[in-house]
Structures are given as structure tokens and as C-alpha cells.
Amino acid sequence: MAGMELLSDEGFRIDGRRPNELRRIQCRMGVFAQADGSAYIEHGNTKVLAAVYGPHDIQGSKGRAAVHDIAFINCQYSMATFSTGERKQRPRGDRKSQEMTHHLKQTFDGAILTHLYPHSQIDIYVEVLQSDGGNYCASVNAATLALIDAGIPMKDYVCACSASFIDETPLMDINYTEESSATPQLIVSILPKSEHLVFVEMNSRLHEDQLSRVLDIAVKGCSDIYHILDRAVKEHLMEASIPLSSDT
Template structure:
């Protein structure tokens, strides 16, 4: 009986209509519409920079330390630029799955590497030779587009730390439902079985910091998916810029008083 119920439930999920005939998604958004993004900077006093970000129901905390002298082996330090160290983790309560998440599991290591590659393309590391910048990112609640939310939160934390960037780094996912490209996927849309693409973009120059795809995609569809993700990144850059400007206004108001 329990197995029958489970298979019925899975069938129901498989038949879930991710896009209505009117072009609306499960949460009422249009195809290219972003989830609501809210963020605060300077949330962790002990760090050089920090930010808390909610992208839909995905919630992230990012903390930055540095630039500081490289710790441990001197062989790690680079004579002409800073080393960027990224560590990604997920809170044990971040998903409905109750399995233990060891700190060094493969997915976390992969995500840490992707974040490192992303910020090496954006931080002006040459200004800090023989030093290190640490970026710690933790998912507090996961509901899709985890990598993107981490990049956006870490960008705000780096700005808060006063570390010079070439540009904001904005990241967003895009995926196909039938022939429609959807931007900023939630967990249900990511789990729908279609191809999902994550893009990290420097919006002013249009330079790509990272592209990541979890499955194969026909070449004809790639442009459409990249276009949807890039447009969403451009929209996100305005939102992040608004967060930074509001934070600067709050700080200047405090210093006046």
C-alpha cells in the first residue's frame, strides 16, 4: 500500500504543470521574471564584510575576511596577486532531506571551486600581492539556484569588505520547460528534469565569469538559454546596486548622527 501511494505521489509530481497555458509559473511569475530578492549588508560584525540574502525561499549568509597574509604553507601565496579561498557549506536544516552533510563532501567541494573561479574573474587580485581573501558562504535554506544566490550574496559581502571588483558579479539560472526558457529557477523547476544552466556575469562589460550546465543541450537551444540567464543577470545587477546604495545611505546617516 505504501509503495502504491509513493508511486502515485511521484506520478503526480511528474505531471506537475510548471508553466500554465497563460504563461504563468507555479509561483505566479512570468517566464523571465526573477524571484523577490532581499538583502542586507554588514550583518556579522566580526568579519571584514558580510551579507545575508534571500532569493525567493533560498537564503544565504556570506562572510569575507581579508585581504590578510596567507596562512599555512608559504607556497600557497602568489607574488603578484591575492589568493582567493572559497568555502561553501549547507546548514543541516537547509533542505527537507535529513541526511548528514559532511563538510568535505563532493558537492560542497565542487561548489567551493566554482565560487573560487567566479571571483578570480572579478576581484582585482593584483592589488594585493602575497595575500589571501577568504569567502565563506552558507546556505541556510535551499529552494533552487543555490550557486546563483551564493554568488550574489558573496558579491555584496566583498563590496561590504571594501575589496575592489571589476564589476558586480551577478549570477542566475535558466532552464527549459517545453520550449520556454525560464529564469531564476526554484527547486521544483530545477527538479523537473529539464536542462538547467547557471551563469555568472559581469554586467557592465558582459564578460562571463562562469557557465555551468548539469546536462546536455542541443546547440540550437543554448543561445536562448544564455540570453534568458544574461537578461536576468542584468536585472539582478540593478537590484544588487540598489541594496549597496541603500546600505551606503544608512551608513552615512549613522555617521552624521
């Protein structure tokens, strides 16, 4: 990446954002009729679909491994073959997807009130349609919206955001170009009301002294995302409940 400036002298990033700005987020809830809950989200050029089924009876061999007094959360992360610059051979089941699946499961195990649904299973299916960095973050945010749409009880929203550190400046919500250059990457998901961290991942190296600054900007990004999601959920609720109220 010689000659490519990730942060210009004027303080702008490669896609024209300032260091503390998110990409544009657009989202929709209830995109599928068949699923119990579904959502679609765009973080700039990263586009993700999520569908939630359940809670329903435990199906298949997974039931044997599950603990019986809480709900079992089954995740599947997949990337469409056309989602990346180079066509992917395996949309799911490769190491990277498996790891992401595991991360998603861990994240939502901490947020969903699983003890309310013993002997049940909740399926979360996430599909990345277009990948431009921050796939985990977009997946988590989409899955949160889908879970809310399905009416599954959660402690709080789960919001995820990434951050990086370039030229002594912490960057919020990094895109693919920034992700793939040799820069540190911090991925954080939080419960925004209590600011509890549910998931933190760090790639590449970052000096200890800078960690708190990068963490702060990632958490700031999460709470910004929370406000966008909350507004979208409230708008969706208004639309869905107004005709209902006139009749009952």
C-alpha cells in the same frame, strides 16, 4: 513528476511566476560585526549568508600553493544541515560542496583585483541556510555584496542567475522543483557592466539552436539582479556615510 505541470497552459510556472520573472530578492549588508564584510540574501526561499575576511596575511598550508604576487582567494561553501528537505549529514566537505567551492573561487578570481594585494589572502565563507534551487546564484550574489561591504576592490559586481528551457519556453531563475525535474539548467555569472561571462555551467541536454535564447534570458536575469543589488548597496552606503559627513 508525472501529472505535474511545470508550465501551465496560461503560461504560469509552478510557483505562479511568469517565465521571465525573478523570485523576490531581499538582501542586507553588514550583518556580522566580526567579519570585514558580510551579507545576507534571499532569492525566494533560498537563503544564503556570506562573510568575507581579509585581505590578511596568508595563513596555514595554503600559502605554499599560492602565487605570491597576487592575493590568494580562499572560499568555503557549506550548506546547513537543516537547509534541505532531508537533513544533511555533512554540511561541508562532500563532493558537491567541494565543487561549489571551486566554482566560487574561479568566479571571484576573475572579478577581484587580486594584483593589488600581494602576499595576502581573502577568505570568502558562504553558508546556505535554506535551499530552494539556485544555490550557486544566491551564493555568488551574497559573496559579491559581502566583498563590497569589506571594501575589497573588484572590477565590477558579479551577478549570477540560472535559466531553464521547458515547453519551448526559456525560464528565468529556476527553483528547486524546476531544477530537479529532468530539464536543462544553465547557470551563468556575469560582470553586468561589460556583460562579460565569468562562469557558465550547463547541466543536462539542450539543443544547440535554443542555447542562445536560454543564455539571453539568464543574462537578462543577471542584469535584473544587478539593479536590485546596486540599489541595496547605494542605500547601505547612504545609511553608513550620512552621520560621518556631518562630523568631518
